[in-house]
Amino acid sequence: MDVDHLPTYDPRSDAAKKEALDASRADLARTLVHLVPVVVLLCGLLLWSLSNTNVPGNTSQQCAN
Structure with a gap:
């Protein structure tokens, strides 16, 4: 085999x-x-920090009436 023909x-x-x-x-x-x-x-931290649980006008006492 000739070396010149090797890949x-x-x-x-x-x-x-x-x-x-x-x-x-x-x-x-x-x-x-x-x-x-x-x-x-x-x-998750961003969503938690931007969440607001105190929505004005929507308290638990108003929802019960």
């Missing part, structure tokens, strides 16, 4: 670029998975 790895080839893109997407996905609980917690 070589070209980092600029389309296949190598696709592999690098897939690897970077996988790393990004693994990182973003850890942000989901933080976002849920922040949304």
Whole structure:
């Protein structure tokens, strides 16, 4: 077998670029998975802080009448 006919790895080839893109997407996905609980917690705190239980004109005594 002639050594000149063996395939070589070209980092600029389309296949190598696709592999690098897939690897970077996988790393990004693994990182973003850890942000989901933080976002849920922040949304919950925001909703809790903006909630108003003292609505004017809607007291429990008026609703009972």
